[in-house]
Amino acid sequence: MTAADLEPPRALALHDVREGGRWTRSQRLKNAVLRGAVRCGLRFADQLPRSWLIGVLGWLGWLAHWASGKSRGSTRRALERAGLDPRLSVEVWRNAGRNLGRCLALRRAQGVSKWVDVDAESARCLEDAIQAGRGVVFISLHLGPFEWLAVRIAELWRGSGRGAPGPAILVRESYDPALDPLVDAHRLRHGLDVIHRGKPGASARILRSLKQGRPVGFLPDLGGRVRTELVDWLGGPRELPIGPLRIAQRTGAPLLLGYLEPRSGGGFTLRITRSEALSAASPAQALAQDLERVILKHPEHWLWMGRSS
Numbered sequence: 001m002t003a004a005d006l007e008p009p010r011a012l013a014l015h016d017v018r019e020g021g022r023w024t025r026s027q028r029l030k031n032a033v034l035r036g037a038v039r040c041g042l043r044f045a046d047q048l049p050r051s052w053l054i055g056v057l058g059w060l061g062w063l064a065h066w067a068s069g070k071s072r073g074s075t076r077r078a079l080e081r082a083g084l085d086p087r088l089s090v091e092v093w094r095n096a097g098r099n100l101g102r103c104l105a106l107r108r109a110q111g112v113s114k115w116v117d118v119d120a121e122s123a124r125c126l127e128d129a130i131q132a133g134r135g136v137v138f139i140s141l142h143l144g145p146f147e148w149l150a151v152r153i154a155e156l157w158r159g160s161g162r163g164a165p166g167p168a169i170l171v172r173e174s175y176d177p178a179l180d181p182l183v184d185a186h187r188l189r190h191g192l193d194v195i196h197r198g199k200p201g202a203s204a205r206i207l208r209s210l211k212q213g214r215p216v217g218f219l220p221d222l223g224g225r226v227r228t229e230l231v232d233w234l235g236g237p238r239e240l241p242i243g244p245l246r247i248a249q250r251t252g253a254p255l256l257l258g259y260l261e262p263r264s265g266g267g268f269t270l271r272i273t274r275s276e277a278l279s280a281a282s283p284a285q286a287l288a289q290d291l292e293r294v295i296l297k298h299p300e301h302w303l304w305m306g307r308s309s
Helices: 008-013 025-047 050-067 069-081 086-107 120-131 146-159 177-189 202-211 243-251 283-297
Strands: 116-118 136-139 168-171 193-196 215-218 228-233 236-241 255-262 268-274
Touching: 025 086, 025 177, 050 069, 050 086, 069 086, 086 146, 086 177, 116 120, 116 146, 120 136, 120 146, 120 215, 120 255, 120 268, 136 243, 136 283, 146 177, 146 215, 146 255, 146 268, 168 202, 177 193, 193 202, 202 215, 202 243, 215 243, 228 283, 236 283, 243 255, 243 283, 255 283
Parallel strands: 116 268, 136 215, 136 255, 168 193, 168 215
Antiparallel strands: 228 236, 255 268
C-alpha cells in the first residue's frame, strides 16, 4: 500500500511529525529554512516600536489580500455565504495582519490590561465560575488578537490572589516541534499553562487542570483534526469540534464563552457570558449559534480565510 492508496488525511500524516510521520529529506531542508526565517522575523519584530509593528503587519495583510487570488476568493465566498458584503474581505485581511502584530507584541514584558478592559459583569461571571470549584471550560474564537484574551484571563487570575499554575490553554502544536518553544514563550511568560493537544497525556492534563479549579481555554471555531459534529452555521453545514462540550458534560465544569470586542482607538473589551449550550437539544448546534452571533457582530476581525470550505 502506498500513500496514494490512503485517505487524504492519512496520506498527509505520513510526513507530518505531529501525526507520527517522518519528514522527507526535502522537507527537512525546507523546514530548516523556514525555521531560520521565523527566528529572523521574530527578532526583527521585537525591534520595532509596538505601533509600527501593528501598522506594518496591517499593511502586509492588505498586500497579501491583493496578492493571493485564491485565498482572497475563498474569503469573499465565505463572507457571501454568511450573508455579508464580500468587500469586507480587504478589511478582514488588514485586521488579520494588525492582530498578528498585537499578538507578537506579547513577546515583550508588558501585559495587556492597558489595552483590554473587562466589564464588571464579565469579571463576575468568570469569578463565579471559578468559585464553583470544578474548573472552567472556556470557549473563545479567532476574533481580534485572540492571544490577548488568554493573557488577560491570566492577569485576572493573578489579580485575585491566585498563584501558579495559572489558566491552561489547549493549542495545536507546530508542524515543526522546534518552533514550539518560540511560539509558546510569550504564553508561558504571561503565566499560562500550555497543553499541546496532539501530545501524549493531553487529555489527562486537561482533566487535571479542571480538577485543580483552573480555566482551560479552547478555540473550536476553525475546526481541526479532532472529533466533530455537523452543524448549520454561517450560511451552511460545517463540522464543529465537540471536545469542549464533552469535557464540560463529563466534568460538570461551567461552560463560558468569551471574546474580545473591538473599541475605538485600537483597544478591546473582554466580554464573558455563561453558555447554555449544554441544556439545548443539540449542544453543538447551540454552541455554533453562540459563536455565530459573536462573529456576525464583528466580522471584520474574524479569520474567514482560515475557515475550511
